[in-house]
Amino acid sequence: MKPVIAIASGIKKNKEAGIFEGELYSYITEEYVKAVEMCNGLPFIIPLQKEKEDVERLLTMADGVILPGGNDIDPAFYHEKPIPECGEIFHEVDQLYLWVIELAEKLNKPLLAICKGHQMLNVAYGGNLYQDLHVQKEFVMDHSQNIPRHLSSHEVRIKKDSFLYDIFQKKANVNSFHHQAIHKLADAFEAVATSEDGIIEAIFKKEGSWMLGIQWHPEMMAAADEKMKAIFQLFIDQCQKR
Numbered sequence: 001m002k003p004v005i006a007i008a009s010g011i012k013k014n015k016e017a018g019i020f021e022g023e024l025y026s027y028i029t030e031e032y033v034k035a036v037e038m039c040n041g042l043p044f045i046i047p048l049q050k051e052k053e054d055v056e057r058l059l060t061m062a063d064g065v066i067l068p069g070g071n072d073i074d075p076a077f078y079h080e081k082p083i084p085e086c087g088e089i090f091h092e093v094d095q096l097y098l099w100v101i102e103l104a105e106k107l108n109k110p111l112l113a114i115c116k117g118h119q120m121l122n123v124a125y126g127g128n129l130y131q132d133l134h135v136q137k138e139f140v141m142d143h144s145q146n147i148p149r150h151l152s153s154h155e156v157r158i159k160k161d162s163f164l165y166d167i168f169q170k171k172a173n174v175n176s177f178h179h180q181a182i183h184k185l186a187d188a189f190e191a192v193a194t195s196e197d198g199i200i201e202a203i204f205k206k207e208g209s210w211m212l213g214i215q216w217h218p219e220m221m222a223a224a225d226e227k228m229k230a231i232f233q234l235f236i237d238q239c240q241k242r
């Protein structure tokens with residue numbers, strides 16, 4: 001049977017003028033759905049929830065869970081006030097992400113966390129973030145590419161003896177759509193990919209439940225890039241095992 005993969009929802013506000021202006025949408029981009037399906041997983045979406053126990057019921061039905069990309073994380077979660085460069089925040093989404101991380105650990109569900117998800121994973125275990133790379137870090141390269149999203153714009157070095165090394169070997173060419181990034185890495189994780197300017201672009205949990213964080217967007221590259229697809233296959237194989 002196909003493993004069932006829960007994907008946490010983001011929220012989007014309709015900005016088009018008209019009677020639907022301001023309407024909110026629960027959403028995930030179709031690329032996550034396609035990436036899961038390409039690897040023979042069966043995806044469903046977890047919309048925003050008011051109660052943690054309801055998230056737990058939904059996660060119980062899944063074999064694994066994905067936290068996708070999205071808006072900036074409220075710096076209050078790592079005990080900072082927002083600087084002017086910090087972007088728009090959606091509290092309910094941040095809360096859902098934190099519950100999903102906590103419950104994935106409790107229920108021992110493999111977790112693949114991408115971009116915002118990757119950053120939240122670090123925050124959930126006591127790490128913190130650069131609220132804006134360009135004002136808070138020196139000698140930083142461009143991590144907000146203006147070329148099509150399925151194309152790579154910078155390189156990362158991969159740590160030996162990691163799952164990612166088995167896929168990519170020493171280096172990977174990745175896309176990049178983030179002005180925030182991991183600053184202090186939580187002790188529970190090891191960095192498994194790092195860009196040339198020292199940004200941690202992938203993390204893996206040292207012990208306990210299977211948790212992989214990826215700063216770039218493999219779902220946008222997976223249709224045309226076997227190695228990016230292999231990241232999803234690696235995760236789905238873990239889900240299948242349980």
Ligand SMILES: [Mn+2]
Nearest residue numbers: 143175176177
């Ligand atoms: Mn990057």
